[in-house]
Amino acid sequence: MDAILSGQLLAAALVTGALYALTALGLNLVYGTMRLLNVAHGDLVMIGAYVAFWAFSFAALSPLLSLIGAGALAALLGAALYYGLFQRMFDGSRAAQRLEANSLLLFFGVSVILQNVAALQFSGTPRGFQYLSDVYRLGNVALTGNRIAAFAVAIVLCFGILAFLRFHVVGLAIKALIQRRDAAAVVGVDIERVQLLTICVGFATAAIAGSLVSMTEQISPFMGFPFTIAAFVVIILGGLGNITGGIAAGFLLGALETYGVAVTSSAYRSILIYGIFVLILLVRPQGLLGGRRIVR
Amino acid sequence: MSMRATAVGLLALGIATAALPLMAGDYFVGVALWLLMYVALTQSWTVLSGMTGYVSLGHVVFYGLGGYVAALAWGALPLIAIVPLAGLAAFLLAVLIGLPVLRVRGPYFVILTFGVAELVKHVVVAIEGWLGKFSRVLFGAPDMITLFYIMLALAAAATALTASVRASRFGHGLLAIRENEEAAETVGVPSVRFKLLAFGLSALVPGMVGSVMVLRSTYFEPQQLFDPVISFTIVTMAVVGGSDDVKGPLLGAAGFVLLSELLWANAPQVYMILLGLLLIVFVLFMPEGLSGKLFPPRRRGAA
Numbered sequence: 001m002d003a004i005l006s007g008q009l010l011a012a013a014l015v016t017g018a019l020y021a022l023t024a025l026g027l028n029l030v031y032g033t034m035r036l037l038n039v040a041h042g043d044l045v046m047i048g049a050y051v052a053f054w055a056f057s058f059a060a061l062s063p064l065l066s067l068i069g070a071g072a073l074a075a076l077l078g079a080a081l082y083y084g085l086f087q088r089m090f091d092g093s094r095a096a097q098r099l100e101a102n103s104l105l106l107f108f109g110v111s112v113i114l115q116n117v118a119a120l121q122f123s124g125t126p127r128g129f130q131y132l133s134d135v136y137r138l139g140n141v142a143l144t145g146n147r148i149a150a151f152a153v154a155i156v157l158c159f160g161i162l163a164f165l166r167f168h169v170v171g172l173a174i175k176a177l178i179q180r181r182d183a184a185a186v187v188g189v190d191i192e193r194v195q196l197l198t199i200c201v202g203f204a205t206a207a208i209a210g211s212l213v214s215m216t217e218q219i220s221p222f223m224g225f226p227f228t229i230a231a232f233v234v235i236i237l238g239g240l241g242n243i244t245g246g247i248a249a250g251f252l253l254g255a256l257e258t259y260g261v262a263v264t265s266s267a268y269r270s271i272l273i274y275g276i277f278v279l280i281l282l283v284r285p286q287g288l289l290g291g292r293r294i295v296r
Numbered sequence: 297m298s299m300r301a302t303a304v305g306l307l308a309l310g311i312a313t314a315a316l317p318l319m320a321g322d323y324f325v326g327v328a329l330w331l332l333m334y335v336a337l338t339q340s341w342t343v344l345s346g347m348t349g350y351v352s353l354g355h356v357v358f359y360g361l362g363g364y365v366a367a368l369a370w371g372a373l374p375l376i377a378i379v380p381l382a383g384l385a386a387f388l389l390a391v392l393i394g395l396p397v398l399r400v401r402g403p404y405f406v407i408l409t410f411g412v413a414e415l416v417k418h419v420v421v422a423i424e425g426w427l428g429k430f431s432r433v434l435f436g437a438p439d440m441i442t443l444f445y446i447m448l449a450l451a452a453a454a455t456a457l458t459a460s461v462r463a464s465r466f467g468h469g470l471l472a473i474r475e476n477e478e479a480a481e482t483v484g485v486p487s488v489r490f491k492l493l494a495f496g497l498s499a500l501v502p503g504m505v506g507s508v509m510v511l512r513s514t515y516f517e518p519q520q521l522f523d524p525v526i527s528f529t530i531v532t533m534a535v536v537g538g539s540d541d542v543k544g545p546l547l548g549a550a551g552f553v554l555l556s557e558l559l560w561a562n563a564p565q566v567y568m569i570l571l572g573l574l575l576i577v578f579v580l581f582m583p584e585g586l587s588g589k590l591f592p593p594r595r596r597g598a599a
Contacts, residue, residue, distance in 0.1 A: 112572035116565040274415035
């Protein structure tokens with residue numbers, strides 16, 4: 001029982017939660033503004049992780065710097081996919097009607113391509129590197145430096161984006177698009193540009209989360225999948241399109257996972273995540289925390 | 297092409313396939329078995345997902361369950377009992393999970409079916425771990441020719457089932473659900489019952505297929521039998537082939553099995569990349585699939 005109440009577990013839950021919150025934030029933005037179900041989201045995490053790995057291995061570049069490059073690369077990919085695949089689907093009501101379902105199939109294709117291109121290029125072998133792996137003690141909690149750094153960057157980014165959405169005029173335009181797409185157009189939001197920006201930001205945050213993850217665990221071409229699932233669990237828990245709720249839900253999932261594994265065993269980790277996923281979709285698809293938007 | 301011409305064509309195809317083991321070696325019989333497996337799986341998938349528009353991305357769960365049932369029952373029951381038992385188990389699982397799962401619509405249904413399949417996979421992994429079994433070897437499995445004929449029968453059964461559902465009142469009800477579920481209910485389509493039955497029927501043959509394939513590999517390992525790539529392949533075959541008539545899954549399965557034979561051994565990643573590319577191209581530019589392109593639907597009366 002002492003182990004359950006220790007600060008150590010709480011710290012682990014917070015670090016995992018912050019990474020989940022950051023990963024899911026991008027998925028939530030892309031879904032909220034464009035109704036695109038990006039099942040390739042976790043593969044962007046994988047791309048970010050590989051960028052950090054190669055930058056560190058070849059140029060000894062800190063992941064905390066190369067994450068800028070990782071974000072930029074993912075943003076470019078987002079822009080390419082936006083122009084190449086999705087832009088055409090927003091015009092025409094028939095295509096728009098099937099957009100959600102089709103986007104899922106399209107992103108599934110993208111996901112398979114990204115995973116296998118990575119496997120072809122980098123081989124399937126898991127890789128890892130040591131960076132900031134010294135242990136720091138805060139009271140009776142011991143954490144490696146890279147976890148502290150990952151936590152700090154994730155928190156700053158999450159709250160930075162929240163502040164941007166609340167105070168900046170473009171951020172407000174994004175929120176307007178999430179709430180009422182047609183009404184946003186009426187009051188003069190440039191929907192095209194806001195959507196492009198959102199997909200770039202959404203993709204970039206996922207890749208940055210990947211760079212952070214690469215400091216703390218091994219990476220492989222197929223590592224993205226659990227992140228996709230976790231991100232979906234988080235945004236459904238928090239209410240689809242509800243950005244603040246999503247960040248809270250990220251921490252909630254981090255806690256559920258950390259404590260759930262602590263009281264049972266790590267063998268049940270996947271059952272726990274998928275169990276929550278299925279349960280929440282069945283019982284309360286509008287989310288625990290949000291609930292303004294009603295899912296059909 | 298009229299219904300009768302299609303039926304005659306399919307029958308001829310079936311007879312030609314049945315004669316294959318007499319003429320070709322083990323390699324071709326093995327490839328044909330693989331092809332028939334995907335024909336059976338994809339045809340079955342269209343009963344729910346093609347007709348109602350409820351796209352299942354977790355169909356491997358029924359295949360895997362069938363395989364698990366066969367692995368557990370092998371040695372205790374004869375083959376002739378195991379195959380139907382596996383189908384029954386898959387049917388029951390579909391009806392059991394269908395009641396809550398089918399309430400969820402559209403893209404949420406898609407990700408939910410995927411989640412359910414993964415959940416069941418990890419539960420089976422945990423059960424096997426708890427029993428201390430990390431894989432099961434099945435001794436004395438039937439030879440490949442026997443399994444080939446069972447699979448041919450299953451592929452034919454799945455094709456016949458899909459065709460007969462499509463022609464029936466039940467099938468028209470399912471199509472009405474796809475077009476507009478509320479309107480369908482208003483005109484008296486019992487949508488809950490119809491969807492549940494369609495889900496059950498679409499699981500029946502995949503369960504039996506799983507039992508045959510586990511005997512073919514003589515080996516049960518949950519990660520392999522519940523591999524999500526199988527679900528993904530089924531959906532891609534149906535999208536590329538087209539799921540608006542029984543020819544679509546045949547075309548899709550044949551195309552991909554051919555492609556995988558060319559590429560799988562040497563370049564499995566290239567095969568998967570092509571799978572992803574084709575899925576994207578067909579969703580964007582040819583949503584009616586190969587079969588819809590090659591055999592455009594005629595108006596009533598002309599057929």
